[in-house]
Amino acid sequence: DTWRMATKMPVDSPEGQLFQQFAEKVNRYTDGELTIQIFPNEQLGKEDAVLEQLQSGVVTIYAEGFNFMKRWEPELAWVVAPFAFDDYEHWSRFMNSKLVDSWFEQAAEKSGIVPLGDPSAIIRGPYRVLLSNKPVNSLADVDGLKMRMPANQLLMKVWDSLGAQVMTLPWTEVYQSISKDIVQAVTSPAAMVESMRFNEVAPYMARTNEYYQSIGFMTNQAALDGLDDDTRAGLMRAYRETGEESHDVLAKVTQASLERMQQEGLTYTELDTQPFIERTQQRYQQMDTDGDLPAGFLQAVKDSRGAAE
Amino acid sequence: MIYILFGVFLLLILLRVPISIAIGGAVTLAFLTSDFSTALQIIPQQMLEGVNKASLTAVPFFIMAGNLMNVTGVTDRIFAFANALVGHFRAGLAQVNVLSSMIFAGISGAAVADCAGLGAIEIKAMRERGYRGDFSAAITVASSVIGPLIPPSIGLVIYAFLAQVSIERMFLAGLIPGLLVGLSLMLYLRLRATRENFPTQPRASRGEIATTGKHGFLALLAPAIILGSIMTGFVTATEAGVLACLYCIGLGLWYRELTWRKFRDALTDTTSMTAVIMIIIAFSIAMGWVLAIEQAPQHIADQMFALTENRHVFLLLLLVFIIIVGCVVEGVPAKLILVPTLLPVIDAYGIDRVHFGIIIQLGLLLGIATPPMGIGLYIVSKVGRVRFEDVTLAVLPMLVPLILVLLLITFVPGVVTFLPDLILGPP
Amino acid sequence: MSEHKNILQRLVTGADRALWQLGGVCLWLCNLCLLAMLSLTAATFLLRPFDVSVWWFWPWTMVLFIWLSFFGFFAIYVRLKDVRIDFLVKRLGRAGNILSRLLSDAVGAGVSVVLLQQAPTVMASAAGFVEGALLPWGDELPRQALFAPLFVSSALVALTALTDIAKCCVGLPENTAPLHPEAAS
Numbered sequence: 001d002t003w004r005m006a007t008k009m010p011v012d013s014p015e016g017q018l019f020q021q022f023a024e025k026v027n028r029y030t031d032g033e034l035t036i037q038i039f040p041n042e043q044l045g046k047e048d049a050v051l052e053q054l055q056s057g058v059v060t061i062y063a064e065g066f067n068f069m070k071r072w073e074p075e076l077a078w079v080v081a082p083f084a085f086d087d088y089e090h091w092s093r094f095m096n097s098k099l100v101d102s103w104f105e106q107a108a109e110k111s112g113i114v115p116l117g118d119p120s121a122i123i124r125g126p127y128r129v130l131l132s133n134k135p136v137n138s139l140a141d142v143d144g145l146k147m148r149m150p151a152n153q154l155l156m157k158v159w160d161s162l163g164a165q166v167m168t169l170p171w172t173e174v175y176q177s178i179s180k181d182i183v184q185a186v187t188s189p190a191a192m193v194e195s196m197r198f199n200e201v202a203p204y205m206a207r208t209n210e211y212y213q214s215i216g217f218m219t220n221q222a223a224l225d226g227l228d229d230d231t232r233a234g235l236m237r238a239y240r241e242t243g244e245e246s247h248d249v250l251a252k253v254t255q256a257s258l259e260r261m262q263q264e265g266l267t268y269t270e271l272d273t274q275p276f277i278e279r280t281q282q283r284y285q286q287m288d289t290d291g292d293l294p295a296g297f298l299q300a301v302k303d304s305r306g307a308a309e
Numbered sequence: 310m311i312y313i314l315f316g317v318f319l320l321l322i323l324l325r326v327p328i329s330i331a332i333g334g335a336v337t338l339a340f341l342t343s344d345f346s347t348a349l350q351i352i353p354q355q356m357l358e359g360v361n362k363a364s365l366t367a368v369p370f371f372i373m374a375g376n377l378m379n380v381t382g383v384t385d386r387i388f389a390f391a392n393a394l395v396g397h398f399r400a401g402l403a404q405v406n407v408l409s410s411m412i413f414a415g416i417s418g419a420a421v422a423d424c425a426g427l428g429a430i431e432i433k434a435m436r437e438r439g440y441r442g443d444f445s446a447a448i449t450v451a452s453s454v455i456g457p458l459i460p461p462s463i464g465l466v467i468y469a470f471l472a473q474v475s476i477e478r479m480f481l482a483g484l485i486p487g488l489l490v491g492l493s494l495m496l497y498l499r500l501r502a503t504r505e506n507f508p509t510q511p512r513a514s515r516g517e518i519a520t521t522g523k524h525g526f527l528a529l530l531a532p533a534i535i536l537g538s539i540m541t542g543f544v545t546a547t548e549a550g551v552l553a554c555l556y557c558i559g560l561g562l563w564y565r566e567l568t569w570r571k572f573r574d575a576l577t578d579t580t581s582m583t584a585v586i587m588i589i590i591a592f593s594i595a596m597g598w599v600l601a602i603e604q605a606p607q608h609i610a611d612q613m614f615a616l617t618e619n620r621h622v623f624l625l626l627l628l629v630f631i632i633i634v635g636c637v638v639e640g641v642p643a644k645l646i647l648v649p650t651l652l653p654v655i656d657a658y659g660i661d662r663v664h665f666g667i668i669i670q671l672g673l674l675l676g677i678a679t680p681p682m683g684i685g686l687y688i689v690s691k692v693g694r695v696r697f698e699d700v701t702l703a704v705l706p707m708l709v710p711l712i713l714v715l716l717l718i719t720f721v722p723g724v725v726t727f728l729p730d731l732i733l734g735p736p
Numbered sequence: 737m738s739e740h741k742n743i744l745q746r747l748v749t750g751a752d753r754a755l756w757q758l759g760g761v762c763l764w765l766c767n768l769c770l771l772a773m774l775s776l777t778a779a780t781f782l783l784r785p786f787d788v789s790v791w792w793f794w795p796w797t798m799v800l801f802i803w804l805s806f807f808g809f810f811a812i813y814v815r816l817k818d819v820r821i822d823f824l825v826k827r828l829g830r831a832g833n834i835l836s837r838l839l840s841d842a843v844g845a846g847v848s849v850v851l852l853q854q855a856p857t858v859m860a861s862a863a864g865f866v867e868g869a870l871l872p873w874g875d876e877l878p879r880q881a882l883f884a885p886l887f888v889s890s891a892l893v894a895l896t897a898l899t900d901i902a903k904c905c906v907g908l909p910e911n912t913a914p915l916h917p918e919a920a921s
């Protein structure tokens with residue numbers, strides 16, 4: 001078999017290279033039974049178009065963030081709930097909880113698309129930062145800060161309740177807008193800052209761990225079910241190993257990038273995010289009372305925290 | 310497969326099928342003969358992909374600005390001012406024709422607005438002065454090539470999005486080549502005027518220059534405002550287009566030239582032209598999808614690379630190729646097919662994407678002045694009431710200075726990259 | 737001339753005229769989309785100095801742009817706004833003219849019928865909403881709304897092409913329009 005795998009990332013990006021290694025491993029572990037053909041750079045289209053191709057089986061794997069699955073199961077928007085999780089491990093347990101499983105099952109019923117294995121395995125980011133053109137050292141500094149947000153209602157609500165003045169802008173216009181002080185800050189995965197050159201206009205970088213992200217390998221269920229057991233085992237092994245590697249690779253790449261940017265005058269701080277979490281927690285409680293949260297969400301967040309102890 | 314697609318597309322166009330339908334036909338055929346004949350839903354899905362692009366929203370506004378200038382009399386004022394400045398040169402009104410296009414280029418993003426709007430005024434004035442109709446129409450087409458090089462430019466917006474380069478960078482890169490094309494045409498006219506007798510007119514007095522300058526001042530300010538606002542980053546390219554439209558509306562009201570009827574006509578012209586471009590883009594993106602999934606660009610890149618490894622030889626081959634394609638395919642669909650196909654090759658030869666963007670822009674632009682697909686020739690032959698064949702012949706010698714500039718920018722990349730690197734820093 | 741038309745010809749002429757009028761309606765829809773895009777974008781940068789930003793402006797600008805493009809598909813087809821290269825066909829005489837006319841109609845009908853056939857599949861899989869394109873009652877615009885004008889236009893293009901074939905069969909001439917509107921004046 002040949003599977004087509006679509007991604008937004010260029011071949012030479014760290015993520016693009018991970019995918020390349022994944023393809024090589026699949027070939028090796030399945031003894032050539034399964035070949036993965038990668039289409040980088042949005043060659044086959046943007047999210048919506050690729051998800052539609054994934055449904056029809058033209059594309060077999062789409063490597064992107066899971067929150068796009070919310071078109072079939074709106075609750076899946078909450079897998080990137082900001083300031084809801086203590087750390088990656090907490091989030092990872094949540095991603096493998098019964099609640100999130102049931103969300104993915106709902107989505108699979110409507111779309112025929114399933115995650116390939118542990119949905120938190122391949123890390124992205126590897127962590128979220130806030131870039132600003134003036135220092136942000138605490139929650140107080142966020143007050144009145146003009147921040148760029150994607151057109152995502154949840155994110156806008158949360159940052160609004162943290163005191164920021166949110167504006168929506170296309171991602172590609174952020175650089176210009178900060179340089180003209182139209183906005184003062186943007187949130188981004190740490191690994192992406194240097195390539196977007198945000199550090200040139202916003203030399204203050206604060207690690208927020210706003211939320212945790214993974215690259216989901218969203219897979220056409222029929223194609224996955226059509227594999228024989230040995231091939232599927234090989235595929236899953238390749239996926240697991242790629243997940244493990246993603247942590248090392250991204251950590252290394254990001255550290256190197258951070259050092260380069262610091263030499264060019266970037267100030268890096270790690271925020272005490274507890275106040276952010278507490279303030280957002282109040283907002284979540286309020287939303288829960290109003291019935292705006294998915295049933296069982298707060299409980300599942302709490303339960304997966306408990307599992308650490 | 311790509312060659313068959315191209316063949317079908319060409320055949321349909323030559324048989325008078327509308328371009329948008331011709332490319333739709335080619336892409337439908339491509340799907341039906343590929344492995345995806347049962348996945349035709351991808352065509353409409355990719356069409357939406359094609360038009361759902363933020364950067365392309367600048368297109369209608371750059372078209373609209375040109376149309377508004379034509380209906381509000383701003384164009385006449387530009388022409389009058391250019392006439393006062395260079396009308397007394399040898400081949401005076403022909404020089405005016407070129408200079409007007411250079412000024413007009415700073416507001417309009419398309420060549421057709423130049424040919425149809427400004428061209429109508431220019432050809433009429435030149436004929437009244439005793440110039441031959443075919444010569445007047447020809448210099449109008451040749452000088453309309455300047456429009457899409459000097460920013461704003463629809464073609465450069467489309468290239469920027471295809472090649473993932475910033476629009477600002479492409480715009481800055483087009484400025485010097487655009488001016489060079491204008492100057493080369495003026496030099497060409499000057500040389501030709503030493504051998505031929507062109508009608509002459511007296512030098513404008515200081516007073517006339519001042520008066521036309523005063524009348525045209527607000528019109529002349531427009532290009533500065535637009536370019537300035539994009540370069541300083543206060544507005545995005547789309548917003549600059551809107552700003553240009555608002556400014557032209559303001560001028561039209563100030564000069565008491567803008568009536569509801571004229572506004573409506575400008576609006577309708579804009580939407581029809583935008584729709585034509587966007588439908589062509591929509592089908593081209595669907596075409597690009599088939600080509601991508603069949604991995605056609607990589608194959609072509611491999612073939613090209615097998616041909617020669619010398620960058621200069623490659624560039625020369627590329628130029629010939631682009632000019633030939635430009636003769637038979639209109640600029641927008643040509644770019645949509647060629648750019649994604651050629652980018653891997655361009656990268657492999659280490660050619661700067663901004664540099665390549667201007668090469669392909671000017672190379673394809675020559676096509677508006679060459680048969681059979683010379684859209685500019687069609688327009689001026691209608692506007693100027695000249696036979697298509699006659700303009701086609703008259704424009705031939707004027708292609709020489711254009712091709713010389715094309716060779717210059719191809720082999721001296723600094724001409725293109727100097728300004729963007731100076732203002733925006735190296736990429 | 738018109739009093740000599742038979743019933744069939746009159747029917748076909750009626751259909752032709754109705755489609756032409758409908759093309760005008762579509763053009764106006766496009767014009768309204770463009771005016772709204774102009775207003776939203778103008779408002780965006782005029783309000784910026786006052787630190788006012790309305791976050792649904794941008795997503796709606798994109799929606800209007802898509803509608804403009806897709807409604808325009810029919811408008812440019814029926815109103816003959818697209819470029820057509822006629823130097824070769826002119827030389828081919830009457831037979832070439834009829835061949836080219838029927839070919840255009842056939843390709844136009846073929847392409848739009850293929851598009852139309854896909855409508856059920858596309859609409860079914862177009863799940864979800866256009867992020868940020870807020871409706872007055874607080875929902876976001878369903879993604880199907882982006883495709884709808886394309887399919888409406890496709891249906892009308894198919895009708896136009898078939899009507900022209902019918903016209904050709906009953907001996908009525910093809911519609912013509914100037915290459916560029918300004919050329920008419």
Ligand code: NA
Nearest residue numbers: 414456459461
């Ligand atoms: Na221009």
Ligand code: NA
Nearest residue numbers: 406410449452
């Ligand atoms: Na001119």
